[in-house]
Amino acid sequence: MQASFESIRQAFASARQQADKPARHRDIAARLAVSEGELIAAHCGRFAPDESPLQARRLRAEWSLLIESLEPLGELLALTRNESCVHEKVGVYANASTQHGVGLVLGGAIDLRVFYSQWAHGFTIAERLADGAVQRSLQFFDPAGQAVHKIFLRPGTNVAAFESLVELFLADDQQPGIELGQAWSDAAEKPDSEVDVKAFREAWASMRDTHEFFGMLKRFGVSRTQALRLADPGFAQPLAAASAQELLSRAAQEAVPIMCFVGNPGMIQIHSGAVKRVAVMGPWLNVLDSGFNLHLREDHIASAWAVRKPTSDGLVCSLELFDDRQQLIAQFFGERKPGQAERCDWRELLESLTDTAPSEAAC
Structure with a gap:
């Protein structure tokens, strides 16, 4: 120290x-x-x-x-x-529970996915x-x-x-200081030329649950942003970094309920519902609602993507934001529960941010 x-x-x-x-x-x-x-x-x-x-x-x-x-x-x-x-x-x-080192908190407003292996x-x-x-x-x-x-x-x-x-x-040891370990880091992504892009695209197209996505990344040895680059354009389209501000502002204006995922290697925290007060303060894009606040550094957004994943309930579409280290900053979905089709108003809002709306994404 x-x-x-x-x-x-x-x-x-x-x-x-x-x-x-x-x-x-x-x-x-x-x-x-x-x-x-x-x-x-x-x-x-x-x-x-x-x-x-x-x-x-x-x-x-x-x-x-x-x-x-x-x-x-x-x-x-x-x-x-x-x-x-x-x-x-x-x-x-x-409604908190743990299985195989992964925790859930399903308390309604408090909605968490907890990865305890990263807690020290x-x-x-x-x-x-x-x-x-x-x-x-x-x-x-x-x-x-x-x-x-x-x-x-x-x-x-x-x-x-x-x-x-x-x-x-309380722990028995109350002496000052901690012993530091290694920070979590993504596995190095393999060169695009070593990825079986045809098989990867087929795997993406055959998904039936959004939770299959992470396993697919591991199976093909690709990073999240690499996956978006290599995906069929019908499933992943790059957007302007300013898309986040437009999406949140219009979701508030048009009363489109959303889901907002923000996390780090040890935790994902989720908001589901409406957003009402969206405010820009310097580099910060904010949601300032009773019970939910979001503070997003727009100047950190290096890339934004409209992402579409097939599920047994139909396409599930999201806006995903990444920083200049290709780390995921936040994800936005339309509010939905498993077993429900995606909301048409959310789908239309997200598609309006793209240059073209593929026919397979039609609501």
Whole structure:
């Protein structure tokens, strides 16, 4: 670590107590050349109260059991982000389950797909804010100290249940600091010339469920953006980066309910329903609705694609956004449930962003 725990705490306190605009945890960590997980872990243990307004306590690595124990807390705010997008939802962590290391939370508003193999560090945090209020949260990080998921208490949260849960999951080791591991990375994509494009296109055309897509990528050894490049043009079309703003703005204006997926290697968080207030603030494209906030860096969008996947319910179409490292930023679908055909208003909205609308995509 390039800085002592004490100096990290002092630098954090200075940055958070700026009257005009307190710096975010992520930005403070970047300035200090540490990961966000290291920043938080420096606040474990005992230290003088005037060193920092934040106190962290380490949690045991029983991640799935912890998530499955959240329902009695009632209303919480779920936050999942990647380098380019932040997704926030308010609701209850209900109907949580785990199978083969993959978790589901199907609480209605809180809709998560959890990949626990990428969870390495967790903390309960209490931070005294500038107005004197104390913000409480649970925060989880990957082996490299990058944030995977954060859970914030709300006015309606059952605080007694929260405190009981924290005591149940506290780790014995409360010393400051964490040991970092390797960050997750995509497998190197093979050259296009080594891909059996004919077989790949046939496999795409024969899909019957959108969940088959990831397995197909693995089977042919292609990355997501490589798959879009090699796909039959009827299934994948490049769009302008500005398509995201137009799509969200028109979805709000035309009352087209959507699904918005944002994730990182350890978590996918989903919003389903209407969007109402869409606002552009500098480089940020925002949805600012009650119960759902989205903050998307438009200047990070290097490519956008209209993607169509065959299913037993008909075509399922999406807008997919990627950064300049070919990492997926966000996906947008029309709101639907398995067994339902795609909404015509969503299909028409997405197709209106393309130069041509293939006949097979007609609603």
